[in-house]
Amino acid sequence: MSNPPPRTVRFTVNGKPAAVEVEPRLTLADCLRHALRLTGTHVGCEHGVCGACTVIVDGRAMRSCLMLAVQAEGCTVETIEGLGTGLDEGGAEALGPLQAAFRRHHALQCGFCTPGMLMTAHALLSREPDADADRVREALSGNLCRCTGYIGIVEAVLDARPAYQAGAPGGQPATGGIDRTG
Amino acid sequence: MTRRDTLVGQPVERLEDLRFLSGRGQYVDDRSVDGMLHATLVRSTVAHGILRSIDTTAACALPGVHAVYTAHDLGAKVPVIPMRMEANADLARFEQPVLAHGKVRYVGEPVALVVADTAAIAEDAAGLVGVDVASLPPVLDRASSERGEVLLFEAVGSNRGLSLQAIRGDAAAIDAAFQDAPYTRRRRFKVHRHTALPMETRGLLAEWDPVRQRLTVSGLVKVPFAIRSLLATLLDMPESAIDAVESDCGGGFGMRGEFYPEDFLVSFAARRLGQAVKWIEDRNEHLLAMTHAREVECDLEIACDLDGTIRGLRGRGAYDLGAYIRPNAVTAPRNFAQMAGGPYRIPALHMDVAMLVSNKTPAGSYRGPGRFETDYFRERLFDIAAGDLGIDRVAFRRHNLLRRHEVPGRLPVVMPYGTGGETDSGDYHETFERCLAEIGWHDKVALAGRQVDGVFHGLAVGSYIEGGASGPREHARLVFEADGRVTVHVGSSAVGQGLETIFAQIAADALGLPMDRIAGVFHGSSGIVKMGYGSLGSRSTVMGGSAILDAAKNLDHALRAAAAARFGCAPGEVSIEDGLRSAAARGRSLPLAGPAGIAADGIEAEGVFENNRRTYSYGTHAAHLTVDPATGQVRLLEYVSVEDVGRIINPMTLHGQVLGAIVQGLGGTLLEHLVYDGQGQLLTGSLASYLVPAADDFPNIRSIVLENHPSPVSPLGAKGAGEGGVISVGGVVANAIASALSSFGVQPDELPLTPPRIWELIQRSSGQVDLP
Ligand code: FES
Numbered sequence A: 001m002s003n004p005p006p007r008t009v010r011f012t013v014n015g016k017p018a019a020v021e022v023e024p025r026l027t028l029a030d031c032l033r034h035a036l037r038l039t040g041t042h043v044g045c046e047h048g049v050c051g052a053c054t055v056i057v058d059g060r061a062m063r064s065c066l067m068l069a070v071q072a073e074g075c076t077v078e079t080i081e082g083l084g085t086g087l088d089e090g091g092a093e094a095l096g097p098l099q100a101a102f103r104r105h106h107a108l109q110c111g112f113c114t115p116g117m118l119m120t121a122h123a124l125l126s127r128e129p130d131a132d133a134d135r136v137r138e139a140l141s142g143n144l145c146r147c148t149g150y151i152g153i154v155e156a157v158l159d160a161r162p163a164y165q166a167g168a169p170g171g172q173p174a175t176g177g178i179d180r181t182g
Numbered sequence B: 001m002t003r004r005d006t007l008v009g010q011p012v013e014r015l016e017d018l019r020f021l022s023g024r025g026q027y028v029d030d031r032s033v034d035g036m037l038h039a040t041l042v043r044s045t046v047a048h049g050i051l052r053s054i055d056t057t058a059a060c061a062l063p064g065v066h067a068v069y070t071a072h073d074l075g076a077k078v079p080v081i082p083m084r085m086e087a088n089a090d091l092a093r094f095e096q097p098v099l100a101h102g103k104v105r106y107v108g109e110p111v112a113l114v115v116a117d118t119a120a121i122a123e124d125a126a127g128l129v130g131v132d133v134a135s136l137p138p139v140l141d142r143a144s145s146e147r148g149e150v151l152l153f154e155a156v157g158s159n160r161g162l163s164l165q166a167i168r169g170d171a172a173a174i175d176a177a178f179q180d181a182p183y184t185r186r187r188r189f190k191v192h193r194h195t196a197l198p199m200e201t202r203g204l205l206a207e208w209d210p211v212r213q214r215l216t217v218s219g220l221v222k223v224p225f226a227i228r229s230l231l232a233t234l235l236d237m238p239e240s241a242i243d244a245v246e247s248d249c250g251g252g253f254g255m256r257g258e259f260y261p262e263d264f265l266v267s268f269a270a271r272r273l274g275q276a277v278k279w280i281e282d283r284n285e286h287l288l289a290m291t292h293a294r295e296v297e298c299d300l301e302i303a304c305d306l307d308g309t310i311r312g313l314r315g316r317g318a319y320d321l322g323a324y325i326r327p328n329a330v331t332a333p334r335n336f337a338q339m340a341g342g343p344y345r346i347p348a349l350h351m352d353v354a355m356l357v358s359n360k361t362p363a364g365s366y367r368g369p370g371r372f373e374t375d376y377f378r379e380r381l382f383d384i385a386a387g388d389l390g391i392d393r394v395a396f397r398r399h400n401l402l403r404r405h406e407v408p409g410r411l412p413v414v415m416p417y418g419t420g421g422e423t424d425s426g427d428y429h430e431t432f433e434r435c436l437a438e439i440g441w442h443d444k445v446a447l448a449g450r451q452v453d454g455v456f457h458g459l460a461v462g463s464y465i466e467g468g469a470s471g472p473r474e475h476a477r478l479v480f481e482a483d484g485r486v487t488v489h490v491g492s493s494a495v496g497q498g499l500e501t502i503f504a505q506i507a508a509d510a511l512g513l514p515m516d517r518i519a520g521v522f523h524g525s526s527g528i529v530k531m532g533y534g535s536l537g538s539r540s541t542v543m544g545g546s547a548i549l550d551a552a553k554n555l556d557h558a559l560r561a562a563a564a565a566r567f568g569c570a571p572g573e574v575s576i577e578d579g580l581r582s583a584a585a586r587g588r589s590l591p592l593a594g595p596a597g598i599a600a601d602g603i604e605a606e607g608v609f610e611n612n613r614r615t616y617s618y619g620t621h622a623a624h625l626t627v628d629p630a631t632g633q634v635r636l637l638e639y640v641s642v643e644d645v646g647r648i649i650n651p652m653t654l655h656g657q658v659l660g661a662i663v664q665g666l667g668g669t670l671l672e673h674l675v676y677d678g679q680g681q682l683l684t685g686s687l688a689s690y691l692v693p694a695a696d697d698f699p700n701i702r703s704i705v706l707e708n709h710p711s712p713v714s715p716l717g718a719k720g721a722g723e724g725g726v727i728s729v730g731g732v733v734a735n736a737i738a739s740a741l742s743s744f745g746v747q748p749d750e751l752p753l754t755p756p757r758i759w760e761l762i763q764r765s766s767g768q769v770d771l772p
């Protein structure tokens, strides 16, 4: 069995340029997690169903397990690590409005689905800051959570809307819709 | 020290959330160490067969492969995984070897372990391992397992393990109840195989330190101390040379963290190769290899007077436990038998449950083990009986629900273990009436069975009790650090339920401190406390929390003793002031913290809580749904849960537990199903075929939690909670569907109630099609 030789791929992650040597078969999820050590992006199924691996690529929510790293060449990638507003004076993580709403509404338990949920919701609200409950549920229906029953998650996303209505907060402005086709 | 309880009972935002929300959680796959190797399992693709040979030549020859281990490499005797709960010599004959030898008994059974430089190379190599199996006919259902024409374990001579009985009243009383009763009814019910499906698959990182001859294993959860002790036995090394490190964990629900073959294999490989080895399960593997649950069939019979008074309940059930008896395989059958009567007055009860093996993935306990199943059977039979007797379903339950003066009461005795126990406190009618009021039963019940805009409306209600706080004990240690903050160390383990927050609340209140004086909560891993008993049976909060209370008392003593020594007075003369900032006696006062403080080097105290009684939270669920007769589609309009947990530590996390559990129950009732074909191949091996609830499935669920009846069993008054949400769902939803389709006479006796099944039931009962 011989595998094609590694290639270098260059893209922007959370505003910073990255260049990584990857095997062509490496997924973007594995590249982020293992090559770039951005382990906040999680992998729950590797077959495009659970949404845990969702990141934002050129403004669109994408399943990073269904994308090869080499396909991200030249793209702008946002991950959970870029969603906050940085560290506060005490060195603690300062939460962006969507993250803070998740905490307030107890929208997470084990936290494993959370990065994917946040990125999907961030992409949604960046484009549709007035999304109603049905729209939020629909948009999140491709992200599975086994702990919460989703109720707190939907409440949190709805509660975060004002911050987006005033212009996209946190990370980089996300434009574009949610990609359901993967 | 004063107990102010300013934090306990409050919806304190979780400490864990900060790291989880920013992508800084540390799940096992998030850790990497230099030079780490990667492991992959070779698993049986045949459900039942003679394992003739394994050819590893090609796999070993692949560049980057370090080792391929088969059972031959594990020494003269291949280790088997012993039972952890309710160990029993009869059942021990069905225990699983860590790698198959002689025979394979289910698709997914570990046959070999490949270790390579990268996960991709390990997977490539696994594909090159040749496994030669001579197929045998698989045993896939109850009938063929019981017939025993084909045996999984020839040496045992039967596919049937031990049978359990749960008994209240002697044999004569039970016979009399059924002989004399004017009304009896028997019915067969079935719950299907499904599973917990946490969003994080399993994984392990084992590191071997060749110099110190130490093994460090990360990724252990639930019962890390028990796993460590078993690993030590199986690897033949001292327990003290193993560090079990708890990682963040993407959901447990009872299934993650029992001892699995991989726990041994990955550790074994790390030691043998003298290197760190990581293994991360993929989703397909997870569906094949993580324990399955809930597959049970039961003939249940009820005896009543004509006014609806229950005289007796008896049943014969059989659990399909898959190919091997796993460490906690008995939990579900035991609860199934013992909890058959739930919170109702049932003077004579006899349940008999057989444990059968089959060529499917081994089964274990999943949230509300046995209780989900048994409550479904009981509540279904109650609705049928009430219908036969012409008694309103609510009146029937109200009549038979135990009254306040009947609690605590003795639970049925489980044989052959001889265990019984009794409930602790509560008023079951309180949650029952409240739940009816919350859903507006009175106004809505007229809709039941009626067709409105094409769909039929149905309602149902049911009650449960949930055992929690399993013993035997838990340990805690509180450290007053030199900087004046306190760290909390507990043997309970976290499975994503927010334990750090809850323990910080309890510790802060017990010490009279604000939350920000609690500098950290450490749990689960070995080395943190002497011993820990983990997270199972809704025990962590009650057991760990009570141990913290004990440690807080001891810390107070320790601080006083240290101050008394400084002041040259008796400890009784010392007063600790200002929220643990200073100590005073005989007109002098000194700070506790800081370089000149009394606790300049830190002072610690241990605590322990022992308990051999269990807590019993309880509650009532009600549902209002519609069924579309054209498609069989169920729409849940409203689902309400009212429960009493004795004392609420954090209402926010508790509601989260309840809502999450209800949705899991809805998944298990309406969607999820592990389906096998006639060859024993799992047909639902991905998330595209194993359907779990999504965000748009069940939007209308409410949880109301009461704390009217604290438990006398624990000093906190809290009862185990977290499983209750799942227990009633199957029965309540099935009954609501039966209520909606009453004009068709549909009786949903088997789960899951998927649209095709409901449609089929409608067709069959309206005589439109002839179905088997
Ligand atoms: S990991 Fe599940 S969708 Fe990508």
Ligand code: FES
Pocket: A107, A108, A109, A110, A111, A112, A113, A114, A144, A145, A146, A147, A148, B199, B250, B251, B496
């Ligand atoms: S919080 Fe555990 S899977 Fe969503």
